[in-house]
Amino acid sequence: MKLLASFVQLPFPLLASMILAVTALPVESAQSTVLTPDDFDQTVAKGVWFIEHFSPYCGHCRKFAPTWEKLVEDNHNAADPGIHLAQVNCAVHGDLCVKHNVDGYPQMNLYRNGEYIETYKQSREYELLKTYLSAHAEPNSVSSLLPSPTPSPQSSIVQSAPEGVLSMSRDINPSGSVLALDEKTFKGTIDQGGVFVKFFAPWCGHCKKLAPIWTQLAGQMQHKLTIAEVNCEEHGSLCRNEGVSGYPMLFYYGGNRAGKTEYTGGRGLGQLKAFADKLSGPAVQELNYDDFPTEVVDHLVIYLLLHPSSESRIVNEVTEASHVLFGAPSLYTSSSPSFYEHFSVPLASSVLLAFKDHNADTPAASFIFSDTRRGRDALVKWLLSNRLPTSMELDSDTFQEVMNAPHKPLAVIVAAPSEQKDAIAKEVRDIGGRWRNSKGSPSVVFTWMDAEKWSSWLKGMYGIKSDALPRIVIANHSRLVYYDVDQFGERIQLTPTSIFSAVIGALQETIPSKHSENIVERLARYLNNKLVLLESSVGSHPWLTGFFVVTLLVVILWVFTRLIADNSTESSYAGNSPRKLRRID
Numbered sequence: 001m002k003l004l005a006s007f008v009q010l011p012f013p014l015l016a017s018m019i020l021a022v023t024a025l026p027v028e029s030a031q032s033t034v035l036t037p038d039d040f041d042q043t044v045a046k047g048v049w050f051i052e053h054f055s056p057y058c059g060h061c062r063k064f065a066p067t068w069e070k071l072v073e074d075n076h077n078a079a080d081p082g083i084h085l086a087q088v089n090c091a092v093h094g095d096l097c098v099k100h101n102v103d104g105y106p107q108m109n110l111y112r113n114g115e116y117i118e119t120y121k122q123s124r125e126y127e128l129l130k131t132y133l134s135a136h137a138e139p140n141s142v143s144s145l146l147p148s149p150t151p152s153p154q155s156s157i158v159q160s161a162p163e164g165v166l167s168m169s170r171d172i173n174p175s176g177s178v179l180a181l182d183e184k185t186f187k188g189t190i191d192q193g194g195v196f197v198k199f200f201a202p203w204c205g206h207c208k209k210l211a212p213i214w215t216q217l218a219g220q221m222q223h224k225l226t227i228a229e230v231n232c233e234e235h236g237s238l239c240r241n242e243g244v245s246g247y248p249m250l251f252y253y254g255g256n257r258a259g260k261t262e263y264t265g266g267r268g269l270g271q272l273k274a275f276a277d278k279l280s281g282p283a284v285q286e287l288n289y290d291d292f293p294t295e296v297v298d299h300l301v302i303y304l305l306l307h308p309s310s311e312s313r314i315v316n317e318v319t320e321a322s323h324v325l326f327g328a329p330s331l332y333t334s335s336s337p338s339f340y341e342h343f344s345v346p347l348a349s350s351v352l353l354a355f356k357d358h359n360a361d362t363p364a365a366s367f368i369f370s371d372t373r374r375g376r377d378a379l380v381k382w383l384l385s386n387r388l389p390t391s392m393e394l395d396s397d398t399f400q401e402v403m404n405a406p407h408k409p410l411a412v413i414v415a416a417p418s419e420q421k422d423a424i425a426k427e428v429r430d431i432g433g434r435w436r437n438s439k440g441s442p443s444v445v446f447t448w449m450d451a452e453k454w455s456s457w458l459k460g461m462y463g464i465k466s467d468a469l470p471r472i473v474i475a476n477h478s479r480l481v482y483y484d485v486d487q488f489g490e491r492i493q494l495t496p497t498s499i500f501s502a503v504i505g506a507l508q509e510t511i512p513s514k515h516s517e518n519i520v521e522r523l524a525r526y527l528n529n530k531l532v533l534l535e536s537s538v539g540s541h542p543w544l545t546g547f548f549v550v551t552l553l554v555v556i557l558w559v560f561t562r563l564i565a566d567n568s569t570e571s572s573y574a575g576n577s578p579r580k581l582r583r584i585d
């Protein structure tokens with residue numbers, strides 16, 4: 001079995017590097033440094049380095065790319081970032097990645113003065129990474145004065161998304177001050193949920209530094225979030241029970257069902273406040289009828305729950321479910337008859353409305369609470385699938401929320417020349433608005449893109465060339481497919497008729513789709529999956545495994561012959577140094 005495993009591992013890196021050499025994929029972000037076995041050791045020998053090990057064939061790496069690019073850019077712009085970022089391409093330098101114990105992509109490792117410190121284990125969100133980086137940075141000006149921080153062993157997996165219920169009747173953090181907890185008060189307080197607790201020891205240096213910040217945080221979170229602390233010198237057993245293994249340690253307690261989450265981000269006031277805001281964000285707010293127009297003008301999307309004042313059960317249900325939103329969009333409630341009248345809602349009923357695109361007259365979507373309960377899952381699904389505006393610009397800031405939205409929407413993408421972007425954006429908004437009013441379906445998001453800024457991505461992904469703009473495609477990113485003709489077989493035009501025809505064709509899958517990956521990429525992904533499958537079935541199905549190995553070899557052989565053929569026709573690509581291309585995904 002061992003033999004077999006090493007056997008199947010052999011051809012793949014070879015194959016992958018062949019593929020890479022030929023296709024010269026846009027794998028490198030604009031300014032990111034890419035290290036090789038030749039310069040890795042000497043480069044990371046000095047200072048703090050955070051290295052992303054990636055493969056151009058891994059979907060997660062591509063999704064992560066804009067975040068990485070942003071981090072690189074931030075780092076570049078900082079006066080004294082105290083940390084360096086770089087990448088290693090494991091498809092080309094598999095041996096280097098094996099040496100670094102890389103066992104999944106993308107994997108980010110932290111090195112200090114050439115020594116491996118730890119692997120980043122939190123989720124790959126920009127904010128989390130940003131705080132992680134600043135926590136480990138050692139700006140030149142101070143690094144020599146500080147004792148070298150020991151890597152914390154409990155380092156950082158955020159276990160569960162907090163989803164406690166913040167009770168609305170209770171006045172939260174009424175005095176805006178830090179609540180000191182002990183054995184007697186601890187349990188009662190955390191059971192209520194929505195408590196951010198600092199475990200500390202009075203003698204510890206980092207705790208002393210954090211103390212004034214914690215006090216300020218409590219002030220800023222008045223009426224929003226309980227900010228508490230436990231002195232572990234006086235209440236040692238409590239701290240041991242809570243698994244406190246170092247000082248200071250910060251936990252967020254979400255309430256009975258939600259458990260606790262360790263906070264491992266940066267400890268600056270700004271970073272802590274951002275985290276606390278996120279936690280306290282979903283708390284539902286009452287909305288006055290008179291304030292409604294302002295709210296709609298201020299936000300692209302808001303949710304409004306209309307309920308009879310006796311229906312507190314529904315308010316609680318919605319509040320609880322809304323924690324999946326982490327504060328965006330804002331959720332308001334009202335029992336005001338003026339709202340009922342304005343939207344012609346029968347007085348005794350409860351309904352959740354979504355308002356989008358600054359349109360206060362007609363809700364874009366509604367969720368009606370009937371006697372037959374629709375259940376929490378339906379509610380959560382509704383909340384998640386209506387949170388996007390009907391139309392928006394697609395760029396590296398919005399890419400994730402649109403293309404990887406949990407409800408897997410279709411994205412109508414209008415690639416516009418830079419100088420026409422505003423005019424085209426307006427047209428897209430109009431067309432999106434008409435779609436919303438006639439069909440109302442949230443499974444379509446209308447977007448526009450700066451075709452010059454994202455030209456290589458648009459070309460690579462959807463074959464859009466910059467000389468035939470505007471061009472329109474409809475993409476389902478979760479399947480990596482797109483459509484570029486309408487139901488008449490014509491190239492999609494920037495008109496409601498053409499776009500609606502294509503959208504309906506795409507929704508019903510009656511028009512032909514294209515793959516947004518090329519054949520080599522798809523094959524590589526396919527082989528990757530096969531290898532995983534193979535590894536898991538080696539033990540239980542030796543005969544089947546043998547069959548797979550043979551099939552695999554045949555496929556590999558076929559790829560090689562193809563590549564050689566490709567190579568001779570596209571020899572101008574071979575030997576190109578990796579091109580510097582802007583990536584969005």
Ligand SMILES: *[C@@H]1O[C@H](CO)[C@@H](O)[C@H](O)[C@H]1NC(C)=O
Pocket residue numbers: 408409410443444476477478479506507
């Ligand atoms: C996009 O593809 C996924 C399958 O991966 C499918 O579940 C989803 O319904 C598609 N989206 C639309 C809007 O058709």
